[in-house]
Amino acid sequence: GFYSPGEYDLGGFAVGSVKKDRVVDGSKVKAGDVVLGLKSSGFHSNGFSLVRKVIEVSGNTLEDATPWDPSKTFGEVLIEPTKIYVLTALKLMDVADVHGCVHITGGGFPENIPRVVPDGCATMVDKSSWEVPEVFRWVQEKGKIAEAEMFRTFNMGVGMVVVVEPSEVDKCIEAVPEAFVLGEIVEGSGVQYKN
DSSP states (O other): OOTTTTOOOOOOOOOOOOOOGGGSSSSOOOTTEEEEEEESSSSSSSHHHHHHHHHTTTTOOOTBBOOOOOSSHHHHHOOOOOOOOOOOOOOOOOOOOOOOEEEOOOTHEEEEEEEOOOEEEEEEEEESSSSOHHHHHHHHHTTOHHHHHHOOOOOOTTEEEEEEOGGGHHHHHHHHOEEEEEEEEEEEESSSEEO
């Protein structure tokens, strides 16, 4: 059900370079660091098979208005372009020593955040630190999807995570006002959640 006859997909990519002294690879991440979140613009190309199924079983179509914003259709919400964070990340790197930086893509929080967190450390995410966008809550409710599965499948409104020293949080938020404290690095493993 992905492509109709006569349809095709066009993809692209970009390649860049970075000076060795500017590489952000997570090697500086340690317990006590602060995890900042950057809001997503929507699903960021992940979980569409599930979202399409939920729309179908809910009795809606892509042309129907969404219940949380009647000025937009489901189709318009789903084709919202993925936010690109390069300029935001560069701004943060100009004001702080960024220890880790990772997109929240397919695999959600538990498969992406640990990519920049060393062994022996975990990420404690404060679920009360941001408002999960209505579209994710709607998908969860209509699809009867467990919260753990939502965090494993979707970005839940957080498109990128940046790890910095606690002393640099204020500078980061001043430089990038849409950044917010999502959590912290603690001893342990994986991603843990608190309300």
